[in-house]
Amino acid sequence: MINFILLILIYTGIYALMAIGQNLITGYVGLLSLTQAGFFAIGSYVTAILSVTYGIDFWITVPIAGILAALFGVVIGLPTLRLSGDYLAIATLGFGEIVRNILNNWDSLTNGPMGIQRIPMITVFGMKISPYAKWGFLVVVWLFVLVAFVLFERLANSRMGRALEAVREDEIAASSMGINATRYKVWAFALGAGIAGVAGSLQSTFILSVTPGVFTFMVSIMVLCMVVLGGMGNFAAVILGAFIIQFISYFPQLVGLSNIIPPQFKQILFGLILVTMMIWRPQGILGRKTRGEPAIFKRRGGKK
Amino acid sequence: MGSISEFFQHLMNGLTLGGIYALIALGYTMVYGILKFINFAHGDILMVGSYIGLFTFNAIRGQQMGIWTIVAFFIAMIAGMLFSAVLGVLIERIAYKPLRRATRLAPLLSAIGVSFILSNTAAWAWGTKSRKLDYPFDNTPFTIGGVAITPHQILILVVVIIMMVSLKLFVDRSRIGKAMRATSLDQDTAKLMGIKADQIIAITFAIGSALAATAGFLIALEIKVYPSMGMMTGLKAFVAAVVGGIGNISGAMLGGILLGLLETFGVALLGIPYGMRDTIAFVALIIILLIKPEGLLGKVEKEKV
Numbered sequence: 001m002i003n004f005i006l007l008i009l010i011y012t013g014i015y016a017l018m019a020i021g022q023n024l025i026t027g028y029v030g031l032l033s034l035t036q037a038g039f040f041a042i043g044s045y046v047t048a049i050l051s052v053t054y055g056i057d058f059w060i061t062v063p064i065a066g067i068l069a070a071l072f073g074v075v076i077g078l079p080t081l082r083l084s085g086d087y088l089a090i091a092t093l094g095f096g097e098i099v100r101n102i103l104n105n106w107d108s109l110t111n112g113p114m115g116i117q118r119i120p121m122i123t124v125f126g127m128k129i130s131p132y133a134k135w136g137f138l139v140v141v142w143l144f145v146l147v148a149f150v151l152f153e154r155l156a157n158s159r160m161g162r163a164l165e166a167v168r169e170d171e172i173a174a175s176s177m178g179i180n181a182t183r184y185k186v187w188a189f190a191l192g193a194g195i196a197g198v199a200g201s202l203q204s205t206f207i208l209s210v211t212p213g214v215f216t217f218m219v220s221i222m223v224l225c226m227v228v229l230g231g232m233g234n235f236a237a238v239i240l241g242a243f244i245i246q247f248i249s250y251f252p253q254l255v256g257l258s259n260i261i262p263p264q265f266k267q268i269l270f271g272l273i274l275v276t277m278m279i280w281r282p283q284g285i286l287g288r289k290t291r292g293e294p295a296i297f298k299r300r301g302g303k304k
Numbered sequence: 305m306g307s308i309s310e311f312f313q314h315l316m317n318g319l320t321l322g323g324i325y326a327l328i329a330l331g332y333t334m335v336y337g338i339l340k341f342i343n344f345a346h347g348d349i350l351m352v353g354s355y356i357g358l359f360t361f362n363a364i365r366g367q368q369m370g371i372w373t374i375v376a377f378f379i380a381m382i383a384g385m386l387f388s389a390v391l392g393v394l395i396e397r398i399a400y401k402p403l404r405r406a407t408r409l410a411p412l413l414s415a416i417g418v419s420f421i422l423s424n425t426a427a428w429a430w431g432t433k434s435r436k437l438d439y440p441f442d443n444t445p446f447t448i449g450g451v452a453i454t455p456h457q458i459l460i461l462v463v464v465i466i467m468m469v470s471l472k473l474f475v476d477r478s479r480i481g482k483a484m485r486a487t488s489l490d491q492d493t494a495k496l497m498g499i500k501a502d503q504i505i506a507i508t509f510a511i512g513s514a515l516a517a518t519a520g521f522l523i524a525l526e527i528k529v530y531p532s533m534g535m536m537t538g539l540k541a542f543v544a545a546v547v548g549g550i551g552n553i554s555g556a557m558l559g560g561i562l563l564g565l566l567e568t569f570g571v572a573l574l575g576i577p578y579g580m581r582d583t584i585a586f587v588a589l590i591i592i593l594l595i596k597p598e599g600l601l602g603k604v605e606k607e608k609v
Contacts, residue, residue: 032412079593086342087593089412090542094586097536101582217535221420228413264428267420274417278410279402 006134008243008250010206013141016242017199018219019226020148020235021192026224027232027288028156029188030168031085035076035092036223038099039069039193041215043200045103048116048210058122062201069197073190081185088189096220103212115211122205131206141202145239148195153235155191164188165233218267222249225270228277231284240286245270309450314572315565320457322564323464327519328541329548329556330471331512337488337551338508341408344415345395346516347538348422349388351531353517354524355430357384358437369441377440381521385514392513393506401502419534427531434530437521460522467515468557474511475553484508488551540585547592549602558600563588 018036025033043065050056050064072095080091103110110116122129122140129136155161166174167181175181204210222245230241249266252258277284328350335343361380365373399418403410445452475481486494487504495501519541520533527533540563548559563585570576570584598604 026409030407030409032409034416079590083593083597085408086412087546087597089342089344090539090546091586091589091593094539094543094589097539098583098586101580105577105580221416224413224416262428264424267424268428271417271420271422271424274420275399275414278406278414278417279399282406282410 003134004254006138008246010134010138010141012243012246013145014199014203014206015223015226015246016145016239017148018196018223019238019242020152021195022223022227023232023235023238024152024188025192026227027234028161028164028168029185031185031189032089033092033189033192034089034220035096036196037215037217037219038096039072039196040200040203040219041099041103042069042072043197044204044210045110046197047201047204048119049109051120052116052118058120058205062198065197065201066194070190070194073193074186077186077189081189082182096217100212100215113212115209117209119204119208121208131208137206144198144202149235149239156235160184160187221270225273229273229284231286231288233288234286237284237286312451314568316451316453316457318565318568319561320460321568322561323460324519324523325541325544325563326557326560327464327467327515328537329545329560330553331516332542333545333550333553333556334508334512336545338484338505341411342415342542344412345418345422346512347534348419349392349513350516350520350538351426351534352391352422353384353388354520354529354533355426356387357381357517357521358435358524358529360384361437365440373440381518384517384521388513388517389510392509396506396509423531423534430531432531434528436528437524439525456525463518463522467518471511472553480507536582543585543589546589546599549599552599552601555599555601
C-alpha cells in the first residue's frame with residue numbers, strides 16, 4: 001500500500017514537470033500545445049540510447065535530453081507560432097504522432113516496437129538510486145520538481161513572464177509596446193518542451209526501459225488535464241492537478257477494482273474534466289495566480 | 305514499369321483518397337469559417353457515424369449479395385449520416401455554445417475533451433477490436449487501358465462528386481446557404497439582418513458531421529471500423545483544409561484532393577516508405593504555413609484592432 005502511494009507520488013512528480021512546461025505554454029501564453037508526450041518520448045529515448053549504447057552517465061544525459069527536446073520545440077514553433085495559435089495545436093498533434101511513428105520504425109536507433117531495455121540506474125556520489133526502493137527515487141524526482149518550480153516561477157515573474165501575459169491578453173497591443181511576440185512565444189514553447197524532455201529522462205531511469213507504446217496522445221491529454229484542473233497560470237496549482245489526475249489514474253488499482261472498472265473510464269473522465277471545467281470553472285480549482293501576492297492555496301476568481 | 309498506365313493507376317488511387325479527405329475537410333472548414341475554431345471532435349463524429357452505418361448495414365443486409373445489399377448499403381450510409389448530424393448538433397449545443405464568448409482557448413480544450421469522450425466511450429461500448437465492413441458488391445477490379453479500377457473506387461468517386469456538387473449548390477444558391485455565408489462573414493451583422501445565427505451554426509454542424517460520416521463509411525470498406533479511426537484521418541483532413549485555405553469550401557475540396565494525390569504519388573514515385581506515409585501530410589502543413597499561410601485559395605485576413 002505504502003509502495004503504491006509512493007508510486008503515485010513519483011509519477012505525480014514526473015508528470016508535474018511536464019505540466020509545469022505545459023502551463024508556461026498554455027497558461028501563460030494561451031497557446032494550445034498537444035504534444036508533451038512527444039517531447040517526453042524524445043527525452044526518454046535520449047537518456048535510454050546515450051546510457052545504454054554509449055554508457056554515458058544519467059546526469060550528463062539529462063541536459064542533453066532537455067536541450068534536444070527544446071530544439072525540436074523551436075523547429076515546430078518557428079513556422080507555426082508566427083500565425084494564429086490554432087495551427088500550433090494541429091502541428092503539435094501531428095508531431096506527437098510522427099515521433100511515435102519514427103520510434104516504431106527506426107529500428108537501428110530505437111530498436112522499433114521492442115524498445116530499449118536495461119537502462120542503468122541513477123547514481124548519486126557512487127550510490128545507486130534503485131527505482132524498486134522508491135523512497136530514494138521519490139526524493140530525486142521531487143528535487144527536480146522543486147528546481148523546475150522555482151525556476152519557472154521566477155521566469156513567470158520576470159520581464160519575460162510579463163511579456164508572455166501581455167501577448168496572451170492582446171497580441172497587437174503587446175507588439176505595439178515593442179514586444180517581439182513570436183520570439184517570446186517560441187522561447188516559451190521551447191522551454192516547455194525542454195522540461196518535458198527532462199521528465200522523459202527521469203521516466204526512463206524509473207521504469208528502466210522505454211517502448212514507443214508508452215508515449216501516446218493520452219499522455220498529452222493527461223498533462224493538459226492537470227493544467228486545466230489545477231488552474232492555468234499557476235504553477236503550484238498544476239502540481240496539485242498532477243497529483244489529482246495521477247490519483248484518479250491509479251484509483252482502480254489502489255482500491256483493487258481494476259478488474260471491474262474498465263480502463264476507458266478514467267479516459268472518459270479526463271474528457272469530461274476538460275469539458276466541464278471549461279464550461280463551469282475555466283480558471284481551474286485554484287485559479288490563476290495574480291501578480292505580486294502569495295496566492296498559493298488561496299482561492300481566487302479567474303478571468304471570465 | 306513507370307509507364308503511362310502506372311501513372312493513371314496512382315492518379316486514380318490518389319483521387320479516391322483525396323475525395324475522402326475533401327469530404328472530411330469540408331466539415332472542418334465550414335465550422336472554422338463560422339466559429340473560428342477547430343472542431344477536434346470532427347474525426348470522432350466520423351468514427352461514430354461509421355459504427356452506426358456498420359451496425360445498420362449488418363442488421364438489414366440479409367445473406368445474398370445483390371441489388372438489395374447495395375440498397376441496404378445506402379440506407380446504412382444515410383442512417384450513419386443522420387445519427388452523426390444529430391450528434392454534431394448536440395455536441396455543439398452542450399460543449400461549444402456556452403463557450404462562444406469565452407477565451408479562444410476554451411472551445412478548443414472543450415473540443416479535445418469531447419473527442420476523448422467519444423473515442424473512449426466507443427472503445428468501451430463496442431470494443432477496441434476493428435470490425436470489418438463487407439463489400440455490398442463484388443469488388444473484383446476491372447482494367448481499363450491497363451489501369452485497375454475497383455467498383456469501390458467508382459462508388460467513392462460518385463458519392464464524393466454528388467456530395468460536393470450538392471453542397472456547393474446549397475451554399476451558393478439556397479437561402480440557407482446565403483445565410484451561412486453571411487454568418488461566416490460577420491456574425492453580429494448577420495444577426496441584425498434577421499438571420500438566426502444559432503440555427504445556422506446548428507445546420508453547419510449537421511452538414512459537416514453528415515459529410516464526415518459518409519467519408520468514414522466509405523473508407524470503412526477498406527480500413528475497417530475502430531474507435532481511434534477518426535484521429536489520423538481527421539488530422540490529415542484538417543491539413544487538407546489548411547492547404548486549401550481554411551474557411552473556404554472550394555479550398556477544402558482542392559486541398560483534400562491535392563493531399564490524396566501527394567500521399568499516393570509520394571509513396572509510389574518519391575520512394576517514401578509506406579510506414580512514413582502519415583508524415584507527408586504534416587510536412588505539407590509545415591511547408592504551406594511557411595510559404596502561404598492563408599492556404600491556396602484563402603484570403604489574407606487583416607487583423608483589426
